[in-house]
Structures are given as C-alpha cells and as structure tokens.
C-alpha cells in the first residue's frame with residue numbers, strides 16, 4: 001500500500017498525544033493511591049495535557065490533508081455503527097475535548113471531591129476527568145488499529161497484532177514524551193515515567209518484531225486461479241489492460257519496493273526502539289532531561305518510519321489483477 | 327420471489343478482447359450529469375485516468391499449448407459488498423430496489439477507505455473531483471424512458487460486438503442472465519471472500535469435433551483410393567450403345 005504522509009503523521013501524532021495523556025493520568029493515579037510521595041502541581045498536568053492537545057490537534061490537521069473533500073468531513077461521523085473509520089472520527093474530538101477539560105480543571109486547581117471510598121481515599125474531579133480521558137483514549141487506539149486490522153484483503157494488517165502495536169507504540173512514545181517533560185520540569189515523576197516508557201518501548205519492540213516475523217510467512221488467500229476463475233495450474237497476466245497508471249497501480253503499491261522496506265525496518269528497530277530504550281535505561285535514576293528529550297524525538301522519528309513500513313508492507317489482494325503492462 | 331439484483335454476465339468464451347466495452351463505458355460515463363471521468367496527463371508519457379471497466383488479458387499454459395483469456399473487469403455489484411459498511415459517511419450504498427452498488431458523489435469525502443475493502447480493485451478514485459468512482463451499471467440509462475426499450479442497457483452491453491455481455495436480473499429465473507448462469511456454468515470471482523458478487527462469468531469452453539477414419543475418404547469409392555477410376559471395357563454398356571470409351 002502507498003504510505004500517505006497525512007496518515008503517517010495522523011496516526012503517529014495522535015498516538016503519542018493519547019499516550020502522553022494516559023501517562024499523565026497514570027502518574028496522577030500513582031500519587032492518588034499513595035504509591036508515590038508528595039504530588040505534582042496542577043500546572044504540571046495542565047501544561048502536559050496542553051502538549052497532548054497540541055499533538056492531537058496537529059494529527060487532526062494532518063488528517064484533513066488526507067481527505068479530498070475535507071469540507072464534508074463532518075459526514076464521516078454518520079456510519080459509526082459499521083465503520084471503524086467513522087468511530088475514530090467521533091472519538092478524536094472526544095479525546096480532544098476531554099483533554100482540554102483535564103487541562104482546564106488542573107489549571108484552575110478545581111478539585112471538588114466526588115466520591116469517598118471506604119478506605120478513606122477520595123476521587124476528585126481532576127482524577128475522574130482523567131479516567132474518562134484515558135478510557136476514551138484507549139478506545140481511540142482500538143479504533144485506529146481496527147481501521148487497518150479489519151481490512152481482510154491485506155493479510156499483513158488483518159490481525160490483532162495491528163491493534164496491539166498501534167496501542168503499544170502510541171503508549172511508548174507518549175510515555176517517553178512524558179518522561180522528557182517530567183525531566184525538563186524536574187518533577188518527582190521522572191523516574192516513574194522513564195521506567196514505564198522503557199517497559200512499553202521494549203514490549204512494543206517485541207510485539208512489532210513478532211508481527212514482522214509472522215507476516216514473513218503470510219500466504220495470500222486468493223490466487224490468479226480464483227481471481228479469474230480458471231482452474232489452470234499455470235496462469236500469467238499478459239496485460240492489465242492499460243499501459244499507463246491508474247488508481248489501482250498507485251494507491252496499492254509503495255515506492256521503493258522490498259529493499260526500502262528492509263532498510264527502513266532496520267532503521268526503525270534501532271531509532272524507534274533500541275536507541276530510545278538505551279537512552280531511557282541510562283537516564284533511569286539520574287537527573288537532567290537532555291537524554292530523555294533526545295530519546296523521545298529519536299523514537300518519534302523511528303516510529304514514523306515504522307508507520308511507513310507498516311503501509312508499504314501491506315500487499316492487497318487486488319494486486320493480483322495488476323501485474324503486467326503490455 | 328427474491329429481490330431484484332441487476333448484474334452483468336460475461337462470457338469469457340466469446341470475449342475477443344477488443345476493448346469496445348471499455349471505450350463505450352468511458353464515453354457514456356464521462357459525458358453524463360455526474361461530471362467527467364478525469365484523465366490526468368492523457369497525452370503525456372505517464373497518463374492516468376479513471377475507468378469503470380478494464381479488459382485484461384491472461385495466458386494459461388506453456389507455448390505452444392497455451393490459451394488466451396480476455397477478461398473484462400468492473401464492479402461486480404456484490405450481494406455482500408465489503409466496501410459498503412466501511413464507508414464512514416454512507417456515501418457508498420447498495421440500492422434496495424435493484425442491488426446496484428453506488429457512490430453518492432455529494433457525500434463522499436474521498437478517504438479511499440472503501441477501495442481498500444474491495445478485493446477486485448473495482449473502485450477508482452477521481453483526483454479531480456476528489457470522490458470515489460466505480461461502475462454504476464449505467465443507472466442513468468437503464469431506466470431512461472426517453473430511450474427505446476432495447477437501448478435501456480449498460481453502454482458496454484450495447485457496444486460489445488460479440489454479445490459477450492448479458493445484462494439482467496440474476497434473481498429472476500427466466501431472465502437471459504439467470505439462464506446463462508444456470509446453463510453455461512456461470513461462476514463468481516474469488517468466492518473465498520464471501521462477497522457473493524452479482525456479476526458472473528461464463529467459462530471458456532473447448533469446441534471439439536470427432537472425426538472417424540472412414541469420414542476422411544470417399545465412402546462410395548470401392549477401392550478406398552482417391553484418384554481416377556479404372557477405364558471400363560470397350561464393349562461395356564454405355565449410354566449411346568456404341569462404346570463406353
């Protein structure tokens with residue numbers, strides 16, 4: 001499949017935005033249950049989630065570049081009953097709204113207690129909004145992943161691993177960003193977030209590499225025999241019917257071919273996972289933010305390449321019909 | 327009685343690969359009220375363009391024992407169209423009344439998601455109008471009361487010089503299309519995906535004739551040898567009673 005840059009930016013940007021938001025909520029929860037000493041100021045969460053909002057907004061802008069008729073974009077909310085794309089279109093503004101709310105209540109330091117539990121712990125408004133925002137973000141990860149995982153005509157995409165990887169890579173990049181942010185702010189959360197980011201990055205690397213291995217021996221369900229309904233062991237296409245290009249030869253192929261995919265796979269494994277893991281591991285327990293910022297940026301670049309490979313490696317069934325020009 | 331399902335039945339045994347259906351389809355559909363089927367760089371080195379119908383050519387076997395198959399391909403108007411439920415806007419839909427799968431160009435946002443969900447590569451995106459396009463079964467002419475009745479057929483069907491394309495309701499057992507599917511072994515493309523395409527194809531058929539040895543020589547030749555018969559005797563009976571010479 002042709003990797004469209006609008007979609008690469010959309011999925012990676014909202015992924016890290018959602019990840020960052022979930023990281024902040026997790027960190028807040030970490031204090032609420034009393035696992036960490038002290039706490040963080042409302043401003044810390046407010047600025048952090050504003051950063052997440054910026055990422056989500058940039059993703060949204062990128063998505064509009066993907067649509068040929070963006071002025072009708074609102075119509076895309078219509079078929080949420082059947083279309084994962086429609087569900088995503090609804091959840092992106094929902095996540096943006098909840099993130100704004102989360103940032104707002106933290107900024108205003110407005111913490112009315114909503115529920116007090118039997119063990120004396122209380123649920124205040126910022127935490128409640130945070131839970132809602134994190135839950136919707138997780139749903140959004142599922143929607144984004146399912147958009148690709150439910151395309152059964154692309155064997156490389158049509159598995160649960162697509163969803164798992166979208167989730168883990170989004171979380172990893174968001175937590176890495178949160179760790180860098182905590183480092184810059186000299187927050188007590190720094191080590192907590194660095195450790196989480198490290199674990200998620202390693203986990204994401206494992207599941208992504210597993211998916212690549214699995215796709216290595218993926219077999220197409222169709223063949224030229226079923227494509228043209230002729231039961232002959234030896235069929236070849238003489239011509240696809242035209243000498244130039246068509247939508248079918250542009251949208252469903254990637255520039256560069258197998259070489260580029262192999263090269264970029266090595267690149268994203270190093271830049272997206274290995275190098276950030278190393279940097280995160282080294283900064284664990286230390287101070288300073290430089291390494292963490294480098295880790296987050298390097299990881300984002302790597303994950304962008306990962307998304308390119310994800311698209312380029314998808315081989316659609318329709319390509320059976322487009323093999324020869326004459 | 328089941329629902330009406332209009333479709334094409336394409337006889338691969340008859341198609342000669344002349345592309346008449348391709349050009350007539352393009353001509354009809356680029357001239358309609360829905361706007362042109364855009365071409366980009368049509369006279370340049372690397373042209374692209376939107377077509378609803380393509381004729382492809384395949385070859386089976388190894389030379390000299392080969393067989394050529396000309397294979398016209400357009401939207402198959404699947405009875406379970408995977409392209410429809412994925413559309414976020416509802417622009418892609420299947421008509422209740424006749425089973426034609428259509429795109430509402432006023433609702434389509436051009437996200438291209440539906441084209442990923444068609445295993446046949448039947449949808450082609452129009453970059454000029456920014457909407458997804460595909461075969462409409464000439465929905466704008468098959469119901470046109472201003473046309474004589476025998477002309478209310480898809481442009482490709484009318485253009486085919488060999489009558490390889492049959493148009494009709496495949497759910498009506500008495501239609502020509504349904505009969506052809508039944509009698510000539512009509513089949514669907516890629517049945518493994520459960521799309522249940524409405525368009526069917528008729529297979530290539532071998533045309534053979536059995537010749538027996540005695541049919542190769544003149545049965546009334548007593549010597550079973552081609553050539554002059556032996557000269558009769560001088561006094562053998564003849565028409566003028568004089569001589570058979």
Ligand code: SF4
Nearest residue numbers: 401402404407409444
């Ligand atoms: S052939 Fe493709 S575009 Fe046409 S109805 Fe079937 S899945 Fe949809």
Ligand code: SF4
Nearest residue numbers: 413434435437438440
């Ligand atoms: S390109 Fe148009 S018809 Fe296709 S899924 Fe998107 S909105 Fe629907």
